[in-house]
Amino acid sequence: MKPILSCREVTRLVSEGLDRQLGFGERVALRLHFAICRSCTRFNRQMGFLREATKRLANAETLRSS
Amino acid sequence: MTPADDIRGRIEQQRAYLLRFARLQLRDRDAAEDAVQETLLAALGAEASYAGRSELRTWLTGILKHKIIDAIRRASREPQASLDDSDDAAALEELFDRSGHWGAPVAAWRDPDASLEQAQFFEVLEACLAGLPAKAARAFMMREHMGLETDEICKELGITPTNCWVMLYRARMALRLCLEARWFGAQVTPRK
Numbered sequence: 001m002k003p004i005l006s007c008r009e010v011t012r013l014v015s016e017g018l019d020r021q022l023g024f025g026e027r028v029a030l031r032l033h034f035a036i037c038r039s040c041t042r043f044n045r046q047m048g049f050l051r052e053a054t055k056r057l058a059n060a061e062t063l064r065s066s
Numbered sequence: 067m068t069p070a071d072d073i074r075g076r077i078e079q080q081r082a083y084l085l086r087f088a089r090l091q092l093r094d095r096d097a098a099e100d101a102v103q104e105t106l107l108a109a110l111g112a113e114a115s116y117a118g119r120s121e122l123r124t125w126l127t128g129i130l131k132h133k134i135i136d137a138i139r140r141a142s143r144e145p146q147a148s149l150d151d152s153d154d155a156a157a158l159e160e161l162f163d164r165s166g167h168w169g170a171p172v173a174a175w176r177d178p179d180a181s182l183e184q185a186q187f188f189e190v191l192e193a194c195l196a197g198l199p200a201k202a203a204r205a206f207m208m209r210e211h212m213g214l215e216t217d218e219i220c221k222e223l224g225i226t227p228t229n230c231w232v233m234l235y236r237a238r239m240a241l242r243l244c245l246e247a248r249w250f251g252a253q254v255t256p257r258k
Contacts, residue, residue: 007167007168019234020227039168054207055211
């Protein structure tokens with residue numbers, strides 16, 4: 001894992017981190033990147049939010065229909 | 067009314083809910099209705115084993131998930147038009163410049179937790195899901211809504227893990243852009 005990731009690579013890794021366990025080097029590289037990149041930090045939060053929102057979809061359906 | 071009539075009535079009352087649940091995961095209205103019909107039949111056949119152990123809706127949804135997976139398995143064996151996939155990849159490339167940096171800085175989403183309390187937000191999310199390529203939407207819903215592991219999804223869709231990650235990545239990128247355009251970007255003034 002190379003230490004310097006581009007933003008494009010970070011988005012890819014953030015997504016994969018939701019689907020598989022990332023390796024130690026990958027996690028370190030992400031942390032280092034987040035420390036200096038506000039855009040990717042926001043992107044990471046948005047991906048977490050997307051997961052939470054999708055999980056709640058069916059509950060929202062229930063709310064709306066009853 | 068006998069207890070058997072009562073449970074049948076209560077099962078039938080869940081039909082509309084089950085149909086909405088199935089429609090979220092299966093684009094095809096007919097396939098969704100078939101899955102619900104099979105679920106109700108299976109439930110009526112097994113009502114004796116239900117015996118009120120869990121909430122009726124939870125029990126029915128459990129059966130429905132299996133029927134949905136069967137339907138997805140059938141659909142993924144059918145040939146897919148893959149044109150939309152390459153359009154998707156092209157749109158994604160435009161987000162970054164040649165060195166891989168964001169073309170435009172990522173804007174913060176204002177108070178996303180408040181959105182989770184709004185029915186309107188979920189309507190937008192559903193509309194965005196409906197705009198994804200069919201196979202990507204299926205993979206995304208299996209992963210994020212049904213909580214399946216990636217290897218199960220790959221198996222169901224007949225693709226390699228790497229393809230699966232790429233498909234989920236593109237789905238997330240597209241959903242993010244869609245939510246930004248149709249919900250968070252429109253949030254200049256506070257929504258009531």
